Amino acid sequence: MATRQVLGELAAGYEKQSGAPVAIESVGGVDAAKRVQGGEYFDFVVLAADAIDKLAAAGRVVPGSRVDLVHSGVAVAVRAGEPAPDISTEDALKRAVLAAKSVGYSTGPSGVALVKQFERWGIAEQLQGRLLQAPPGVPVGSLVARGEVALGFQQLSELMHLQGITVVGPLPAAVQITTTFSAGLCAASAQPEAVRSLFAYLASSATAAAKRSHGMDPA
Numbered sequence: 001m002a003t004r005q006v007l008g009e010l011a012a013g014y015e016k017q018s019g020a021p022v023a024i025e026s027v028g029g030v031d032a033a034k035r036v037q038g039g040e041y042f043d044f045v046v047l048a049a050d051a052i053d054k055l056a057a058a059g060r061v062v063p064g065s066r067v068d069l070v071h072s073g074v075a076v077a078v079r080a081g082e083p084a085p086d087i088s089t090e091d092a093l094k095r096a097v098l099a100a101k102s103v104g105y106s107t108g109p110s111g112v113a114l115v116k117q118f119e120r121w122g123i124a125e126q127l128q129g130r131l132l133q134a135p136p137g138v139p140v141g142s143l144v145a146r147g148e149v150a151l152g153f154q155q156l157s158e159l160m161h162l163q164g165i166t167v168v169g170p171l172p173a174a175v176q177i178t179t180t181f182s183a184g185l186c187a188a189s190a191q192p193e194a195v196r197s198l199f200a201y202l203a204s205s206a207t208a209a210a211k212r213s214h215g216m217d218p219a
Helices: 004-018 029-037 049-057 090-099 109-121 140-145 192-202 205-213
Strands: 044-048 067-079 103-105 131-133 151-155 165-170 178-185 216-218
Touching: 004 192, 004 205, 029 044, 029 049, 044 049, 044 192, 049 178, 067 140, 067 192, 103 109, 103 140, 109 151, 140 151, 140 165, 178 192, 192 205, 205 216
Parallel strands: 103 131, 103 151
Antiparallel strands: 044 178, 067 151, 067 165, 067 178, 067 216
């Protein structure tokens, strides 16, 4: 879901340039991987780079077809109108997490990395009962907007367009969680050359500005 909006914009740009239609279905990364692994027909899939590699190892994505598209970082959000905590340093972020009544995180790779960070800080036990993992495909920001969690962590690209929240800022550089999202050619595709043409566009310098406008860096 982190790439939903940027892929929509880039697909429209490719259609305008090439005249070839592109249909993208956006679901949670866990579900996307399961569907491709289960043999459902797709021409290509966009997931975290390591998930693409796992699908390639399983024979569902063509080996060597992976194209890295964007680097995406994690940000912190609170409900609109609530005071924004200091997250400018690693210590400040740790204090903000400990002070929060509840903390929301995603099912994606950034969520897994966040929980590991809490363990490294030695605060995982203190947070028991206060951590809420958003269901697959459900933005953490929507839980923040509804007041279900006080402090939400998710990809900046997923938080920045949501109503009802305030994006406090990105994680401090010392603990920033960066995910590389990549595209892979599905082994089942009947039009691999068309897919490779699309990949060339998605990875081109012409798409850099759009990627940055959605809170990501070109890979």
